[in-house]
Amino acid sequence: MDTFNKEEFHPKIIEALLKAEDGLTIEDSLENEMILNMGPQHPATHGVLRLVLRLDGETIVACVPELGYLHRGYEKMAENMSYIEFIPHTDRLDYIAPMCNNVAYCLAVEKLAGITAPPRAQYIRMMVAELSRIASHLVAMGSLAMDVGALTVFLWTLREREKILDIWDLICGARFTNSFVRIGGVANDAYPEVIEKVKWFIGQFDENLDECERLLNTNRIFIQRLEGIGTISKELALDIGMTGPNLRATGVEFDLRRNSPYLFYNEIDFKIPTYTEGDCLARYFIRIDECRESAKIVKQVVDKMPQGEIRLNQPKKVLPEKREIYTKMEELIHDFMIIDSGINPPEGEIYSAVENPKGELGFYLVSKGDGQPWRCKIRSPSFNNLQAIPHLVKGYMISDVVAIVGSIDPIMGEADK
Amino acid sequence: MAITKDEIINSLTEVKPNILFETNEHRDELTIIINKKDILELCKFLKEDIELEFKLLEDIAGVDWARRKNRFSVIYHLFSLRHNFRISVKTDVDECDCSIDSISSVFKVANWQEREVYDMFGISFKNHPDLRRMYMPEEFEYYPLRKEFPLMGIPGSNPIPKK
Numbered sequence: 001m002d003t004f005n006k007e008e009f010h011p012k013i014i015e016a017l018l019k020a021e022d023g024l025t026i027e028d029s030l031e032n033e034m035i036l037n038m039g040p041q042h043p044a045t046h047g048v049l050r051l052v053l054r055l056d057g058e059t060i061v062a063c064v065p066e067l068g069y070l071h072r073g074y075e076k077m078a079e080n081m082s083y084i085e086f087i088p089h090t091d092r093l094d095y096i097a098p099m100c101n102n103v104a105y106c107l108a109v110e111k112l113a114g115i116t117a118p119p120r121a122q123y124i125r126m127m128v129a130e131l132s133r134i135a136s137h138l139v140a141m142g143s144l145a146m147d148v149g150a151l152t153v154f155l156w157t158l159r160e161r162e163k164i165l166d167i168w169d170l171i172c173g174a175r176f177t178n179s180f181v182r183i184g185g186v187a188n189d190a191y192p193e194v195i196e197k198v199k200w201f202i203g204q205f206d207e208n209l210d211e212c213e214r215l216l217n218t219n220r221i222f223i224q225r226l227e228g229i230g231t232i233s234k235e236l237a238l239d240i241g242m243t244g245p246n247l248r249a250t251g252v253e254f255d256l257r258r259n260s261p262y263l264f265y266n267e268i269d270f271k272i273p274t275y276t277e278g279d280c281l282a283r284y285f286i287r288i289d290e291c292r293e294s295a296k297i298v299k300q301v302v303d304k305m306p307q308g309e310i311r312l313n314q315p316k317k318v319l320p321e322k323r324e325i326y327t328k329m330e331e332l333i334h335d336f337m338i339i340d341s342g343i344n345p346p347e348g349e350i351y352s353a354v355e356n357p358k359g360e361l362g363f364y365l366v367s368k369g370d371g372q373p374w375r376c377k378i379r380s381p382s383f384n385n386l387q388a389i390p391h392l393v394k395g396y397m398i399s400d401v402v403a404i405v406g407s408i409d410p411i412m413g414e415a416d417k
Numbered sequence: 418m419a420i421t422k423d424e425i426i427n428s429l430t431e432v433k434p435n436i437l438f439e440t441n442e443h444r445d446e447l448t449i450i451i452n453k454k455d456i457l458e459l460c461k462f463l464k465e466d467i468e469l470e471f472k473l474l475e476d477i478a479g480v481d482w483a484r485r486k487n488r489f490s491v492i493y494h495l496f497s498l499r500h501n502f503r504i505s506v507k508t509d510v511d512e513c514d515c516s517i518d519s520i521s522s523v524f525k526v527a528n529w530q531e532r533e534v535y536d537m538f539g540i541s542f543k544n545h546p547d548l549r550r551m552y553m554p555e556e557f558e559y560y561p562l563r564k565e566f567p568l569m570g571i572p573g574s575n576p577i578p579k580k
């Protein structure tokens with residue numbers, strides 16, 4: 001953290017900081033107060049988030065988040081590449097849970113093109129999406145605990161996450177940026193050894209999660225640093241556009257898996273955990289509960305998974321399998337056509353959203369009938385969740401900012417696009 | 418409790434007869450197309466009507482149509498938690514009068530979303546409390562998501578900050 005040097009800030013940022021209270025001029029406020037810059041290179045801001053804080057002593061009077069340090073222009077890039085080429089780029093949005101983003105994007109393109117993946121592919125998608133939800137929540141819990149000083153839990157949750165990365169390695173050959181889901185299906189089938197490993201993981205997961213939870217729930221410092229910190233009301237949270245666990249921690253039962261079911265979530269039995277406190281502790285508890293629910297979903301998905309095709313047989317829209325391209329003429333032609341000119345969805349525009357670990361990830365796609373999307377707008381959950389930070393930190397101490405940012409769990413890769 | 422598309426359209430014509438609109442349906446999604454002067458009134462109605470309760474503004478997206486007469490579109494995606502129903506509100510903005518009313522007085526979330534549209538397309542939002550660029554530096558002169566902006570960027574347009 002640096003102390004304030006007036007030349008380093010753009011005048012508009014200072015103007016926004018002072019706007020929080022009426023009737024204050026810059027001379028007034030700087031007499032007793034201080035402006036402090038936190039980030040973009042700060043270990044507790046989870047990436048390149050920059051917060052400009054206005055302080056009275058150690059209490060925060062106003063806060064202005066500055067984004068854009070990881071802006072890579074994905075929306076512009078999407079307009080200049082085919083629908084299939086953009087799948088690997090969705091991995092880099094929420095890089096803690098890449099599988100969820102693949103699922104979200106492919107569902108959006110399928111909706112635009114008017115196709116549906118076969119049931120087995122959809123069940124595999126559900127399985128990997130829920131596993132990545134667990135993986136994401138484990139990192140969120142661990143790094144929140146680390147931010148407020150309980151280091152051990154981070155190592156333990158990362159040990160669990162490692163097992164999920166091993167499953168991903170087995171199912172698609174990549175541990176981190178997977179690009180596993182395809183338009184009209186998935187890349188590989190879930191072979192018996194994958195299913196076995198998933199079953200083994202789910203079998204031992206609850207016990208290990210209990211272990212992590214015991215370590216934190218009996219830690220008095222951890223509880224005291226989170227309880228009653230960063231509270232937000234139900235109405236404000238909805239108005240400010242929070243979604244996902246952060247919204248459910250305030251008591252709004254909004255989960256797209258239930259509210260507008262996609263894939264086969266309406267056939268699965270699961271609860272949507274909600275808390276009413278809306279503070280950092282509730283946001284931590286809700287992630288633990290969601291991990292348990294996701295484990296339950298994965299268990300049901302594995303049991304219910306039907307046999308059959310993993311990719312739709314529609315040569316004009318869906319890439320054929322590799323070994324068929326090498327041996328059959330028709331498939332070779334179709335593969336060439338799709339790669340060369342794209343899948344050309346009919347003219348129109350759609351918005352499709354799924355429930356990601358961080359909240360609602362939506363894609364707004366506009367097609368003009370070409371191989372490339374005319375417009376691809378990404379509605380990222382972290383971007384909208386971060387907007388609540390000025391409301392959450394107001395009136396709390398600097399040390400609470402670390403806990404609040406950790407409990408919101410922003411991923412700058414998707415907030416900045 | 419489900420609500421049908423016709424019910425929404427009917428209640429809109431009944432309660433707000435002064436708002437002229439067209440509807441469009443694609444892949445089971447309802448889009449309401451209106452003139453940009455009515456946007457604030459319509460959003461207020463959709464949010465506060467006790468029958469509809471579209472309380473979650475999911476996203477605001479801009480689109481550049483390049484050669485069309487009304488060059489830009491601004492699209493609002495709203496979700497009703499009560500009915501589990503999503504609608505889009507679409508309105509056109511011309512390049513000569515490149516501005517539209519801000520709805521951040523109705524939805525707080527619109528604050529940043531409108532800033533993003535302003536940053537990427539240069540559409541200015543009237544009565545916005547804090548209209549700054551969202552991602553690009555304040556000194557940047559271009560609007561990156563306009564179709565004439567090259568994919569590789571403009572050399573020298575985004576200088577490295579001095580020490």
